[in-house]
Every structure is written in C-alpha cells, then in structure tokens.
Amino acid sequence: MDKIHLETYRDLNIPGLNRRRVDVWLPEAYHAHPQNSFPVLYIQDGQTVFNWLKKGTEGWQIHKAITLLSEEEKIYPPVLVAISSTLNRAGDYTPAKALSNSSLSDLPKVSSPDGQTPSGNVSDLYLEWMVNTLKPAIESHYRTLTDPKNTAVMGASLGALISLYALCEYPDTFGKAACLSTHWPVVGDGILAYLDQHLPQPGQHKLYFDHGSEGLDKDYEPWQAKVDALLRKKGYREGKDFASWSFPGEDHTTIAWRHRVHIPLTFLFEAMDR
16 A cells, blocks of 8 residues: 555534544655745545545545646646534535525435435534635645635535535535536535525536446436536537536446546636646
C-alpha cells in the first residue's frame, strides 16, 4: 500500500453536527513551487478517498489521479480537503430545501444508499460550517486561491447531492461541483423544483454529472435527463458550463468512481482555464 502524506484533523467538534475527521492532501507542486497558491477541492465521504477505509479496501485514490493529470499538464492541481461523513450521513447530505419541495408522502419509501432516511436534516448547518468555518481555516493554513473559480466541491451518491446543493446555496463561494452517481430518488421531484429556483446564472459556474447503469445507478438516468434538460433551459452550455456522462455497465461503488474520476477532475481544473 502506498504511503500517503496527509495533514489530518481528527474528531473535530462542530456545534450542531457530529464530530468528524478532515484530511488535507497537498499536491507535489505545492511543495515544489512555494511562491504559488492553489485551487481547492472539498470532497465528501472523505474516508473513502484514500486507502485507510478498511484493510483490503481501496478508495477513490483521487490524489493519484490529480498527480498523473498534473504531470501530464492537463490540470492545475488542487489542494484536496477530504471531509469524512458520519452516522448521520443522510441528515448531513440530503438537501433540506429540495426535501421541502418534494412529494413528502413518497419520500419515506425511498431510503438513502446506506439505508438511512432523510430525517433529522442538518444539511444547511453542514454547509454553513463548510463555508464559514472550514474554508476560512483551510485558507489561513495553506496557500490557496480563494475565489469561486478556484473552489470546487465533489461527491458521489448523497455526497453528489450535497455538492450540488453547496454550489446552489453558496454560488459566491463554490464555482464548480462534480456530482458522481447522484442519488436523485431520495429527494424525489423536489430537486427539480429547487434547481429551477436556485441554479446560479450560467457562465460563471461549472457542473459535472455522471452515472452508471448497474446497481443503484440503474435508476438515475431518467432523473439525470430531466436535470440536463433544465440546465439547457437555463442557458447552461453542454461541454462548457456542464457535462453529463453515462457509463454503461458501471455500478455504485468507489471502484467505479475511481476508474473515471480523472474525467471530472479535468473538467473542473483543466489547465487551459488558468
């Protein structure tokens, strides 16, 4: 197993939320070019990002993809901030305002991928902590580019939902979001009503979506098609402001996401954007 050099903040005490761990990974260029500042990628379910989830389990290994893409000069490498999820993952990650627009009678029948239901929702508090506490702390300790163009958020499944929600709720903070295997069914039709009201104006933000065709992902294509149509209606240009990929045969696993994570990384941080 490769040794990963992380700066780890354990058991963070966050008022109103469960304690959690945050890992910070710095790209090689950060040390090689001390005069430079770097973009930041905040990623959900941080315990799945590296190899320490459990013995014999490999995570996303996003750091390896970032390193390779940087060496190939395809991206400007970001600082990676991996935020671990907790036992209240569904409550943290299910967008509250999308729930309020949903057909509530249908929602109890739909569970999250980890078997939780979206009760005890603290998603707005979670985003407030990310924006007003975590982000300033990262910026005070590391050489980062702080504007929305250089601040991205990423997640898979429920982590994808909260990443999309973060960009919509804080468009002046997050300029880019990558949403892999977005678990649309947990919020039902409420997500479409929410996005119709809260999507930021096109031209200043980038959104990446994808899904497979197996396991939980088999139910995502109709929802993704509706979201894509809404983005086009709002003036988002495909390939420029948003990207939407389908991966037939892929399922709802960290292995599947690891195999394709270079695609959203390139879309969010491509060197030509500099």
